[in-house]
Amino acid sequence: MPTRYLFSPSISGFINRTEVTLGLAMTCITYLCQPHNDQECSNEELQENVLSGFYSLHDYSSHTWFELILGCISSSEEKELISQLxxxxxxxxxxxxxxxFSRSKQVPPPPRLECFKETCPDVYDLLCNVASFRRLCEGAEHSKIRVRIYKVMNELLCRTESHKEMCYCDTIRNHYGRRIFKCSVVDCQFRRHGFETRSARAKHASSHTRPWKCADPSCEYANGGFVSRKMRDRHLERYHQRKRSLEEGLARVASTTCSVKLAHYLISRGANVEGRQRPRYRTPLRHAARRDSYEAAKFMRFLLLQGADPYAPFGKLTNRIEDEKGPKNISKWLGKSWDAVVAEAKEELGRGNPDQRGGTSYEALTSHAEAFAAEEESTG
Ligand SMILES: [Zn+2]
Ligand SMILES: [Zn+2]
Ligand SMILES: [Zn+2]
Incomplete structure (x- = not known):
């Protein structure tokens, strides 16, 4: 339901956003001040509290109270609210x-806090401390007590799949939900959301020990990562450089010979049919579109059959592909208009039938050298 209905004063029984935000902020703050959240609690006390469910509000409160306060003071009624807070x-x-933890000089406090500066400098200082800590490790619940609560909880839960007699697992799950195995890394989203099993958490934790990620978001190592920078760099060189040089090759073919054989070879080796170094560069299809020749015409049809997008934008250039020399004169070479060629390719692709005419025989080619040799033979 759109929030404007919930919060609109024009409906009866509407929810006053400021009032509820303030109420929630007060609840969280009061909760955090209660004795079971005291750092001085002994481990025995913590155990007892964990099993009584006293900490089911802990993550929510410690995570949210500060945002709730910012929510209160951003409203127009803020002056009045400050006195309540x-x-x-x-x-x-x-x-x-x-x-x-003392305030880091480099992190300026959120400007919204200014309203506390004069009325209550102590509170202002507290909020500035929390604000800069929050910014240093985004969204983290950071208190020492939290670390101890989850350590105690972890120790109370069974270590193996089979449960000990009279174990606490069910009691703890009843209080804290199913995802009770939290990641211990400070800025990890699973620090709050957790996992249902110890083994799932262990599997996840291994991703933290492989901090060097691949820069290509489509790569399987974009998340898993590598143990060292050296290994990551070697991976980048081996797999991504090669791909890039294939695409560079395709762009070159498109802007020179327009050889279908070479393009087929490069695409079969992994070159992206839209491949280009930067979004502002021409796609292979747009390179070929600048040429008015039989080779270029065949080449464009081939790329379309390989799934090239005829309308892929590039740079700030606004001229349409239909206005380029190649598409304009394509009927001279292929006996049909550009629109007909595009439509045909689309239909062909729709049948799940990417180009067969490019010649499967080229699949057999195993190296650039062979492909170039074949090219020379056919043109020479
Ligand atoms: Zn158990
Ligand atoms: Zn994690
Ligand atoms: Zn990669």
């Missing part, structure tokens, strides 16, 4: 401030 915030500051 200052005393709970002062209590929070007194009980929960992390004195080991």
């Amino acid at each position: 200052t005393s709970p915030l002062q209590l929070l500051l007194e009980l929960r401030a992390n004195n080991e």
Whole structure:
């Protein structure tokens, strides 16, 4: 349901956004001030509290209270709200401030906090500390108590698939949901969302020990990553450079000989039919479109049958492909108009039948050298 209906004063029983945000902020702050969130709790006390479900609000509160406050003070009623917020915030500051963390000079506080600066400088300082810490490790629940809560919980849960007699697993799941195995890495999204099993978390944790990711988002190593930078670089060189040189090759063929054989070879080796170094460069099809020859005409038809997009944009150039020399004069060479060629290719592709006329015999070619030799033979 669009939020404008929920929050619109024009409907009866509407939800006053500022009021509920403030209420939620107060709840979170009060909760964080309660004794079970005290850093001084012993491990025995923590165990007892975990099993009683006292921490089911912990992640939500510690994650959200600051955003809720920013939500309150961004509204027009903020001046009035500040007076309601200052005393709970002062209590929070007194009980929960992390004195080991002092405000980093490089991170400026959010401008919205300015309204606290004069009315309540202590609270302003507290909020600035939290704000800059938040920015240093985005979204992390960072308190020492949280680390201890999850350590205790982890120790209470069975280590193996088969459960111990009278174990606590079900009790803990009832209180905290199914995803109770949290990742311990500070800026990881699974620190909050967790996993259902220990083994799923262990599998996930291995991704943190492979921090060097491949830069190509389509590559399987874009997420998994490598243990060292050297290994990642070697991978980039071996797999991505080669792909790039194939695409460079295709662009060259398209802007010179328009050899279908060579293009077929390059595409069969992995060159992307739209391949180009930068989005502003011409696609192979647009290179060929600048030429008015039988070779270029055949070449364009071949690329279309390989799935090239005739309308792929490039750079700031606005002239349409139909206005280029090649497509304009294509009927002279192929006996049909550009639109007919495009439509035919589309139909062919729709039948799940990518080009057969490019000649499967070229599949047999195994190296550039052979392809070039074949090319020379046919033209020479
Ligand atoms: Zn168990
Ligand atoms: Zn993680
Ligand atoms: Zn890769």
